[in-house]
Amino acid sequence: MKVYRLQKIGSIEGLELCEEPIPTPGPGEVLVRIVATSLNYRDLAILNGSLPFGAQDGRVPLSDASGIVEAVGTGVSRFAVGDRVVNAFVPGWVSGPFREFATQYGLQLDGWSSEYRTIDQQELVALPDSISFEAAATLPCAAVTAWSALKGIGPHQRVLTQGTGGVSLFAVQLAKAAGAQVIATTSSEQKAAQLRDLGADHVINYLEHPNWSEAVRALTNGRGVDRVVEVGGPGTLMQSVKAVAIGGQVSLVGILAAGEMPGFMDIFLSQARLQPIATGNRQDLEDLIATLARHDLKPVIDSRYAFDDASSAWRRFAARNLFGKVVITQNL
Structure with a gap:
């Protein structure tokens, strides 16, 4: 599979497109074929080295993604192969008030700028057919x-x-x-x-x-x-x-x-x-998705880029003259 890694923090030139084996889901995990991702201000801050949370060279960037479950590990009960999903922003925060600064995608954990990713089933939310993959990829952080x-x-x-x-x-x-x-x-x-x-x-x-x-x-x-x-x-x-x-x-x-x-x-x-405001938990994402579907609200998308041209998406986002989200699509 193809995957972007931020090999050197400081500029877009530090992003490197690599090839790595497709991972196998372990117990309680699912393999997601990633269809869309989106950029947030935090991603730019991580890339530039200005976010004060311990960014590490070599991490996969991006915190927001949507896709399709391709395989499931033993003990998985929340999802099946073929399900449409979107990830929650904060790993491990299912519900209730914010209590601690946990590990974050793109910082201490590899993020979602990849063709595939394994993830614990508890970190995902089901996506209704009325919400597109592109729209869903804009939700975990900003929405x-x-x-x-x-x-x-x-x-x-x-x-x-x-x-x-x-x-x-x-x-x-x-x-x-x-x-x-x-x-x-x-x-x-x-x-x-x-x-x-x-x-x-x-x-x-x-x-x-x-x-x-x-x-x-x-x-x-x-x-x-x-x-x-x-x-x-x-x-x-x-x-x-x-x-x-x-x-x-x-x-x-x-x-x-x-x-x-x-x-x-x-x-x-x-x-x-x-x-x-500490973004929100998985329950917040589920409630948000239900509201979007009920009111037929469509996220505002500024521009779309192909996965192989992700650097152009980053440059568009870095220019900051935007109206809406910058989305990267793949595996369509």
């Missing part, structure tokens, strides 16, 4: 993160999203499916139009309104939003705290932007909850 960031949101509430990355676009779709009103930020009129087409009720250009929390307050009659899906980190957190309603929640998802952290008094006066 589940958005799902977790929005837990508890319902009709007549207001949600603020930032930009047009994978998490933010999923957050727009899921918030609208829950009956909430969405205010989104972006940097161009083209992306603003795309966000409106996706369902955003209001869009604020943060280049024209650098203190965009003021525009958020104006749109909400001074109250602010019930939930902020905060993907920027230090560079946007001050505005998020000023945009959130008293008693609301800022879901801390990403660290994309450098900048000034809000002061203690800003946080105190907001009376808001600042909640770090």
